[in-house]
Amino acid sequence: MLIHEVCQKCSLTKKAVEYYEKQGLLHPEVGDSGYRNYRDEEVSLLKEIAVLRKLGLGVSEIKDVLASENKPLTLSKYEYLTDLKKQRISEQQKGIEQLIRNYNIDKAMEEIRTGLDRMLALKEKLALSFPGSYGTFLSIHFGRFLDGKAETAEQEKAYAEIVDFLDNLKIPDELERDLEHVSLMRTEDIDHITGTLHNAVENPEGYMTDNRKNMEEYMKFLSSDAFKTTPAYKLRQALSEFRKSSGYDEVLIANMKTLSPSYRAYAEKLQKANELWMERTKERGPA
Numbered sequence: 001m002l003i004h005e006v007c008q009k010c011s012l013t014k015k016a017v018e019y020y021e022k023q024g025l026l027h028p029e030v031g032d033s034g035y036r037n038y039r040d041e042e043v044s045l046l047k048e049i050a051v052l053r054k055l056g057l058g059v060s061e062i063k064d065v066l067a068s069e070n071k072p073l074t075l076s077k078y079e080y081l082t083d084l085k086k087q088r089i090s091e092q093q094k095g096i097e098q099l100i101r102n103y104n105i106d107k108a109m110e111e112i113r114t115g116l117d118r119m120l121a122l123k124e125k126l127a128l129s130f131p132g133s134y135g136t137f138l139s140i141h142f143g144r145f146l147d148g149k150a151e152t153a154e155q156e157k158a159y160a161e162i163v164d165f166l167d168n169l170k171i172p173d174e175l176e177r178d179l180e181h182v183s184l185m186r187t188e189d190i191d192h193i194t195g196t197l198h199n200a201v202e203n204p205e206g207y208m209t210d211n212r213k214n215m216e217e218y219m220k221f222l223s224s225d226a227f228k229t230t231p232a233y234k235l236r237q238a239l240s241e242f243r244k245s246s247g248y249d250e251v252l253i254a255n256m257k258t259l260s261p262s263y264r265a266y267a268e269k270l271q272k273a274n275e276l277w278m279e280r281t282k283e284r285g286p287a
Helices: 003-010 014-022 040-054 059-067 071-101 105-119 122-129 133-145 153-167 173-183 187-202 204-210 212-222 231-246 248-259 261-284
Strands: none
Touching (some): 003 014, 014 040, 040 059, 122 133, 153 248, 204 261, 231 248, 248 261
């Protein structure tokens, strides 16, 4: 089945179908003429994706559902998050109504502290604690691991230490400017980057096999003299030095692993993927 037929059956645009394919959600056959041929199972998959997307799930969340052996159970987590969102909206509405009746900021702050703040997801609290490009960057980088709340005293302590660390972190001006550029990225670009990284971490063997040539060329470029003259190289060096001198790994990353079980699992997979890549690189020897 060609793409225009698929779009009619699934109520999707061609751009949407192409986007989901780029995110690795489906893999249609490509004929000799270059046209994609969608099988019945891929049409069914696209219908499923379309439904989940319209119900508010993001690409990474849809991947979780599709990969799950128990889809209803996985969806129950997102039902819980949706319920929290509705509760937060209700609390916000109450706060606005209270201010309309009596514009008492001190009272509103106390009610927010005892009510609304307790309902905010960790990524929302982080973004509100650090407004502007800094908070946006943190939400982009860690947000998908912080959809829940701190449930234990240990997690509360870890979150407090993260906030204290970030609040006292001295960021070089060059890095601050780069954070602003990241915060202006389009949502689809961010999804593409995080989706690609997610695929590589979840299946490093397959990713390296499928992208071996591109990765080898990329690594060769990173070790070249030409790369060392670029702004990207200087930024990479600055970031490496910044992580070492700021306590980024010892404080932020260590507490993130305590705060978020999903981040801890991701970090372990990322480490294994990096070790596998280094092993493969050594086996092939210098280019």
